[in-house]
Amino acid sequence: xxxxxxxxxxxxxxxxxxxxxxxxxxxxxxDGGGKSTPSASAAPTLDPNxxxxxxxxxxxxxxxxxxxxxxxxxxxxxxxENPNITVQTQDYEWKATTFAADLAGGTLPTVFEIPFTDAKxxxxxxxxxxxxxxxxxxxxxADFNKNLLQYGQGQDGDVYAIPAKSIYxxxxxxxxDLFTQAGLDPDKPPTTWDEVRTDAKAIADKTGxxxxxxxxxxxxxxxxxxxxxYARGGRVESEDGKTATLTNDGTKAALQFLQDLRWTDNSxxxxxxxxxxxxxxxxxxxxxxxxTSGQDVYTSLVQTNNxxxxxxxxxxxxxxGDNSGVLGGGTMAAVSSKATDDxxxxxxxxxxxxxxxxxxxxQAAVTNAQTQVASKQPxxxxxxxxxxxxxxxxxxxxIKPYVNVPLDQMTSFTSKIFDATLVNEPAVATQDVYAALDxxxxxxxxxxxxxxxxxxxxxxxxxxxxxDSAGR
Amino acid sequence: MSAASALPRSGGRPDGTVAVEAAGPPPVRRVxxxxxxxxxxxxxSTLVFALPVLxxxxxxxxxxxxxxxxxxxxxxxxxxxxxxxxxxxxxxVLTDPDLPTAxxxxxxxxxxxxxxxxxxxxxxxxxxxxxxxLKGLYSxxxxxxxxxxxxxxxxxxxxxxxxxxxxxxNTILGYxxxxxxxxxxxxSLAMPSLVIEATWAAAGGTVIIYLAALIGVPGExxxxxxxxxxxxxxxxxxxxxxxxxxxLFITFILQIIGTVQVFLEPYLFTGGGxxxxxxTILLMIYNYAFGRSLGGxxxxxxxxxxxxxxxxxxxxxxxxxxxxxxxxx
Numbered sequence: 001x002x003x004x005x006x007x008x009x010x011x012x013x014x015x016x017x018x019x020x021x022x023x024x025x026x027x028x029x030x031d032g033g034g035k036s037t038p039s040a041s042a043a044p045t046l047d048p049n050x051x052x053x054x055x056x057x058x059x060x061x062x063x064x065x066x067x068x069x070x071x072x073x074x075x076x077x078x079x080x081e082n083p084n085i086t087v088q089t090q091d092y093e094w095k096a097t098t099f100a101a102d103l104a105g106g107t108l109p110t111v112f113e114i115p116f117t118d119a120k121x122x123x124x125x126x127x128x129x130x131x132x133x134x135x136x137x138x139x140x141x142a143d144f145n146k147n148l149l150q151y152g153q154g155q156d157g158d159v160y161a162i163p164a165k166s167i168y169x170x171x172x173x174x175x176x177d178l179f180t181q182a183g184l185d186p187d188k189p190p191t192t193w194d195e196v197r198t199d200a201k202a203i204a205d206k207t208g209x210x211x212x213x214x215x216x217x218x219x220x221x222x223x224x225x226x227x228x229x230y231a232r233g234g235r236v237e238s239e240d241g242k243t244a245t246l247t248n249d250g251t252k253a254a255l256q257f258l259q260d261l262r263w264t265d266n267s268x269x270x271x272x273x274x275x276x277x278x279x280x281x282x283x284x285x286x287x288x289x290x291x292t293s294g295q296d297v298y299t300s301l302v303q304t305n306n307x308x309x310x311x312x313x314x315x316x317x318x319x320x321g322d323n324s325g326v327l328g329g330g331t332m333a334a335v336s337s338k339a340t341d342d343x344x345x346x347x348x349x350x351x352x353x354x355x356x357x358x359x360x361x362x363q364a365a366v367t368n369a370q371t372q373v374a375s376k377q378p379x380x381x382x383x384x385x386x387x388x389x390x391x392x393x394x395x396x397x398x399i400k401p402y403v404n405v406p407l408d409q410m411t412s413f414t415s416k417i418f419d420a421t422l423v424n425e426p427a428v429a430t431q432d433v434y435a436a437l438d439x440x441x442x443x444x445x446x447x448x449x450x451x452x453x454x455x456x457x458x459x460x461x462x463x464x465x466x467x468d469s470a471g472r
Numbered sequence: 473m474s475a476a477s478a479l480p481r482s483g484g485r486p487d488g489t490v491a492v493e494a495a496g497p498p499p500v501r502r503v504x505x506x507x508x509x510x511x512x513x514x515x516x517s518t519l520v521f522a523l524p525v526l527x528x529x530x531x532x533x534x535x536x537x538x539x540x541x542x543x544x545x546x547x548x549x550x551x552x553x554x555x556x557x558x559x560x561x562x563x564x565v566l567t568d569p570d571l572p573t574a575x576x577x578x579x580x581x582x583x584x585x586x587x588x589x590x591x592x593x594x595x596x597x598x599x600x601x602x603x604x605x606l607k608g609l610y611s612x613x614x615x616x617x618x619x620x621x622x623x624x625x626x627x628x629x630x631x632x633x634x635x636x637x638x639x640x641x642n643t644i645l646g647y648x649x650x651x652x653x654x655x656x657x658x659x660s661l662a663m664p665s666l667v668i669e670a671t672w673a674a675a676g677g678t679v680i681i682y683l684a685a686l687i688g689v690p691g692e693x694x695x696x697x698x699x700x701x702x703x704x705x706x707x708x709x710x711x712x713x714x715x716x717x718x719x720l721f722i723t724f725i726l727q728i729i730g731t732v733q734v735f736l737e738p739y740l741f742t743g744g745g746x747x748x749x750x751x752t753i754l755l756m757i758y759n760y761a762f763g764r765s766l767g768g769x770x771x772x773x774x775x776x777x778x779x780x781x782x783x784x785x786x787x788x789x790x791x792x793x794x795x796x797x798x799x800x801x
Binding site: 125216432438462 | 549550552564568569570634635636652654656657658659742743745746747748759761762763764768
């Protein structure tokens with residue numbers, strides 16, 4: 001009998017498919033030649049005597065020595081397996097505000113990472129290369145979750161970007177130490193927005209730290225406001241992706257919540273300029289009681305911010321309203337359109353080795369987990385399945401002896417996430433919609449008399465203009 | 473003798489240079505030009521000497537300018553072939569709801585930079601030129617911020633501007649009972665905070681220019697003023713300022729041009745926030761081109777760049793027209 005978890009997992013990936021379909025409908029045409037089936041032509045294999053140097057994405061800038069050592073070990077193992085390939089890692093953090101400059105300036109490595117929402121447009125713009133023939137060389141090429149794989153497929157049906165890591169749903173991360181200091185039970189995190197507000201105030205009053213913090217910079221303000229909107233049953237775009245719907249009740253309620261915490265309770269501290277990296281930094285430094293971000297953020301909290309595992313807690317983002325859901329997304333590996341055939345052949349070997357093989361091969365999973373554990377890197381951070389749910393559960397069994405993340409401090413998330421409806425990011429002009437919402441979040445957090453309705457009207461006009469101009 | 477009477481008479485400029493028109497055109501002996509005489513008269517060697525500069529300017533300045541103008545009439549992502557779109561990019565930019573905010577903020581930054589940033593280097597240079605000892609040390613101290621890499625300087629100041637009560641500036645102000653202030657998180661304080669850092673970072677360069685100009689002020693003028701009973705402020709006002717007028721005119725317009733093109737500070741400090749309080753025109757240009765992960769609206773970015781360049785060119789022309797008549801008067 002299929003377990004409820006498995007059924008619900010398929011519901012999750014099914015929900016992810018919705019946004020992807022919309023994105024496919026809205027993408028610029030320009031790639032492919034009207035083919036509807038993937039390319040079957042054989043890709044050139046790499047001659048073992050041909051020397052290739054491959055530049056790949058490494059760790060986040062500022063990662064710990066232990067994380068660097070683990071990656072160096074992984075590179076060494078890869079080069080032992082492929083003596084003709086030299087891998088050069090490059091520190092990298094995807095940011096909406098710098099990615100296009102890096103791409104245009106040619107400063108990205110040959111293998112780089114992109115969010116699900118960007119793949120279709122990069123394919124249409126011919127900025128990433130067709131990897132279908134190379135992907136076919138992998139034994140598990142046909143086993144990908146089709147609903148995730150389609151995000152990286154062009155109109156010709158070929159795969160250009162490959163689902164690689166961080167398949168996430170947004171969760172509520174909290175500091176167990178601050179909960180204890182505030183007289184709250186860290187094993188009973190909040191389950192409603194009202195409880196989040198009450199707990200935030202308690203933390204702020206009793207510890208002097210921010211009870212709840214919100215990202216607001218470089219598109220992350222819009223991203224998180226969209227998360228908050230979905231959690232209250234709202235949507236920021238119509239289903240067909242043609243209309244901006246920022247003035248919905250969910251978004252208004254989310255902003256009212258922030259306004260109350262900021263100006264009535266004074267429970268949000270004094271920094272309102274956070275982005276993804278800086279809020280992680282503040283959280284790991286014990287300055288933030290709660291914040292929302294992808295469920296997998298624990299890995300970078302360890303690798304980059306040296307968090308004390310004992311203080312970390314993860315729970316579900318509160319869901320309220322009929323149509324409420326958890327925003328989900330993920331990261332794909334892509335190869336530069338300027339890569340040579342040899343580089344592409346080397347790239348698929350690295351993508352297999354670094355990102356994917358561990359999910360389908362027990363020996364690879366064990367070796368990878370051992371390498372990570374030896375360098376005190378996190379193993380077992382909760383994620384959603386790239387392949388099937390059954391395969392995912394098999395992988396969890398393989399790595400179980402090596403899991404070193406405090407999973408017992410995340411059970412209120414891991415036990416419920418598969419019951420939730422996962423909703424994809426807005427499909428059309430995603431980053432523009434987020435950029436339009438950034439100033440709204442900033443205004444609510446920095447201006448006491450911010451008029452939410454007026455701000456949302458203005459943002460909606462900007463978002464609609466961006467949607468209308470998506471193919472401009 | 474008054475200080476004013478000590479100024480150079482006709483034909484001289486406040487900065488000490490001699491006006492060419494006052495001397496009248498010298499008689500020119502016309503020589504028939506042909507390639508041979510051109511080479512004989514050193515034309516070839518002149519060209520060879522000038523070639524590297526011409527090539528460098530051509531490749532890195534003039535060609536990008538031409539490409540920008542062309543691109544402002546195109547839709548392109550720099551990968552697929554460009555298509556001509558006429559005035560669409562200009563229309564798109566001019567109807568952007570954020571444009572008035574960006575213009576307002578840019579002018580506000582320029583005004584604040586002028587009020588705060590223009591007099592400080594001048595006062596510092598005058599004071600430094602007056603001191604007799606350790607002049608070199610003061611020059612080094614004044615210039616030091618200029619050699620700090622801008623990104624490092626901004627990160628440093630970001631730390632200073634920490635909005636919590638234990639932030640550097642808030643701690644200092646706390647000693648006198650002020651604050652804490654939100655600095656970069658406050659829509660009203662964010663822009664002045666940026667200007668203060670920008671002034672700190674750039675003042676040293678201007679101080680050096682003023683110091684160099686002050687060296688050229690003849691000492692006799694000060695002696696004469698002193699004989700006339702002038703105090704220190706009268707000497708500054710009646711001797712130093714008129715002598716620096718030429719340099720001041722140049723630094724003034726350079727400052728206007730520089731501040732209208734402010735990018736680094738809002739980009740690194742605030743990203744244009746909070747609530748667009750530090751969104752500037754150049755930041756908008758960057759956002760069009762690169763701000764979105766799928767960015768690439770290079771047409772809109774170059775259209776706004778072209779309009780800004782045209783505005784600055786007209787402003788400079790008007791300014792020089794005005795100031796040249798003032799100089800003559």
